[in-house]
Amino acid sequence: xxxxxxxxxxxxxxxxxxxxxxxxxxxxxxxxxxxxxxxxxxxxxxxxxxxxxxxxxxxxxxxxxxxxxxxxxxxxxxxxxxxxxxxxxxxxxxxxxxxxxxxxxxxxxxxxxxxxxxxxxxxxxxxxxxxxxxxxxxxxxxxxxxxxxxxxxxxxxxxxxxxxxxxxxxxxxxxxxxxxxxxxxxxxxxxxxxxxxxxxxxxxxxxxxxxxxxxxxxxxxxxxxxxxxxxxxxxxxxxxxxxxxxxxxxxxxxxxxxxxxxxxxxxxxxx
Amino acid sequence: xxxxxxxxxxxxxxxxxxxxxxxxxxxxxxxxxxxxxxxxxxxxxxxxxxxxxxxxxxxxxxxxxxxxxxxxxxxxxxxxxxxxxxxxxxxxxxxxxxxxxxxxxxxxxxxxxxxxxxxxxxxxxxxxxxxxxxxxxxxxxxxxxxxxxxxxxxxxxxxxxxxxxxxxxxxxxxxxxxxxxxxxxxxxxxxxxxxxxxxxxxxxxxxxxxxxxxxxxxxxxxxxxxxxxxxxx
Numbered sequence: 001x002x003x004x005x006x007x008x009x010x011x012x013x014x015x016x017x018x019x020x021x022x023x024x025x026x027x028x029x030x031x032x033x034x035x036x037x038x039x040x041x042x043x044x045x046x047x048x049x050x051x052x053x054x055x056x057x058x059x060x061x062x063x064x065x066x067x068x069x070x071x072x073x074x075x076x077x078x079x080x081x082x083x084x085x086x087x088x089x090x091x092x093x094x095x096x097x098x099x100x101x102x103x104x105x106x107x108x109x110x111x112x113x114x115x116x117x118x119x120x121x122x123x124x125x126x127x128x129x130x131x132x133x134x135x136x137x138x139x140x141x142x143x144x145x146x147x148x149x150x151x152x153x154x155x156x157x158x159x160x161x162x163x164x165x166x167x168x169x170x171x172x173x174x175x176x177x178x179x180x181x182x183x184x185x186x187x188x189x190x191x192x193x194x195x196x197x198x199x200x201x202x203x204x205x206x207x208x209x210x211x212x213x214x215x216x217x218x219x220x221x222x223x224x225x226x227x228x229x230x231x232x233x234x235x236x237x238x239x240x241x242x243x244x245x246x247x248x249x250x251x252x253x254x255x256x257x258x259x260x261x262x263x264x265x266x267x268x269x270x271x
Numbered sequence: 272x273x274x275x276x277x278x279x280x281x282x283x284x285x286x287x288x289x290x291x292x293x294x295x296x297x298x299x300x301x302x303x304x305x306x307x308x309x310x311x312x313x314x315x316x317x318x319x320x321x322x323x324x325x326x327x328x329x330x331x332x333x334x335x336x337x338x339x340x341x342x343x344x345x346x347x348x349x350x351x352x353x354x355x356x357x358x359x360x361x362x363x364x365x366x367x368x369x370x371x372x373x374x375x376x377x378x379x380x381x382x383x384x385x386x387x388x389x390x391x392x393x394x395x396x397x398x399x400x401x402x403x404x405x406x407x408x409x410x411x412x413x414x415x416x417x418x419x420x421x422x423x424x425x426x427x428x429x430x431x432x433x434x435x436x437x438x439x440x441x442x443x444x445x446x447x448x449x450x451x452x453x454x455x456x457x458x459x460x461x462x463x464x465x466x467x468x469x470x471x472x473x474x475x476x477x478x479x480x481x482x483x484x485x486x487x488x489x490x491x492x493x494x495x496x497x498x499x500x501x502x503x504x
Binding site: 153154156157199200 | 422428441
């Protein structure tokens with residue numbers, strides 16, 4: 001049974017595209033067939049993070065408008081057999097997406113894949129509402145900062161009212177994914193802590209991705225972080241999150257501050 | 272050559288059609304009854320225009336000349352009589368409206384009680400219960416009475432109620448109670464971190480709310496022109 005999952009957030013720059021690529025790769029690695037769809041028309045990035053930017057011929061807009069067939073636009077990942085990408089167009093207007101066109105593409109994807117991961121543009125505009133419109137589940141990506149958390153709250157409200165599921169009286173299953181979490185700064189009160197975020201958003205937690213250089217490194221070489229360095233802390237956190245998505249019970253690990261001697265020394269000096 | 276047009280036979284078509292006619296039943300003294308008609312016309316001059324009117328003379332005993340006079344008085348008021356009933360045919364003159372029989376009663380006022388009780392049977396709800404959190408950007412407006420929220424009210428959300436507001440979670444957004452001018456309305460919440468509290472137009476912003484109250488159960492009410500916020504128990 002195909003699942004349509006939207007990766008969304010209110011605020012931009014919290015890591016939606018990184019998350020889409022990392023979770024897509026992690027799900028594909030566990031044997032599921034996965035397509036990641038870039039809904040960020042006008043500002044496409046998912047193809048870059050997936051390392052497929054030089055193989056884009058047709059895109060989502062072409063398929064929605066009927067210029068190209070879906071198989072022509074789908075790009076197979078070079079590393080994983082069961083991972084596919086449906087890229088966005090950077091040259092088109094974001095208004096080129098239509099409700100029924102997106103619905104048709106999603107329906108066609110449903111018949112081919114186990115997982116359809118939609119990378120939503122930030123904000124609450126048409127592009128974001130179209131990305132979430134046909135979703136069965138949603139991952140709300142949020143940073144441990146107040147602006148990001150408040151905007152996520154707004155997005156959760158929209159998921160409860162503007163999706164096809166909500167209009168039919170059903171529920172879109174929602175998960176919170178906290179990215180760029182720095183345990184040291186959270187302990188010093190420079191960041192919201194996890195309990196506060198979950199209390200504000202009143203939505204179950206899918207995972208906590210620690211702040212790490214590995215994320216930046218991976219996206220710069222065009223590889224999902226889960227493939228680039230599978231042993232890194234963010235990669236392991238994403239793999240855990242993907243297993244939770246598949247219904248496995250995985251204990252939640254809250255990244256802890258590594259109290260090395262140098263760290264302690266520097267921490268004291270900073271204080 | 273003869274030019275001859277065959278006269279086509281014109282068929283007389285009889286069709287039935289029914290109208291609802293007003294029935295005037297004059298009572299003695301006729302002068303006072305006419306004064307009543309005048310009063311109705313004064314309120315709405317066009318009321319009888321284009322409406323079929325039947326004169327029911329069963330309750331009065333008028334001579335032929337009195338009927339003629341009554342018809343004349345009605346014509347003066349631009350009321351045209353379609354027919355007359357309830358009188359012997361010999362009292363009607365040749366230029367008077369025809370005698371009608373067999374009219375069926377049609378009580379116009381009977382329609383109203385049939386429609387009316389249906390909507391009134393269901394009393395309007397006086398309180399609104401929300402079982403889910405109110406999210407940022409949502410605005411709940413309920414002028415009819417109290418609003419109860421079982422979850423939290425997010426920062427950037429607002430609740431506007433005609434009555435009191437009860438929040439069994441954290442109030443981070445705005446709460447406006449008693450917006451209809453109900454100064455007895457109150458705001459209760461399990462944890463107060465509100466952006467704004469207002470009762471009947473008197474308000475306090477987050478800055479003015481005592482910091483000692485933060486994160487505690489609290490209630491707000493109006494005492495004259497000042498809003499009081501105190502911890503619950």
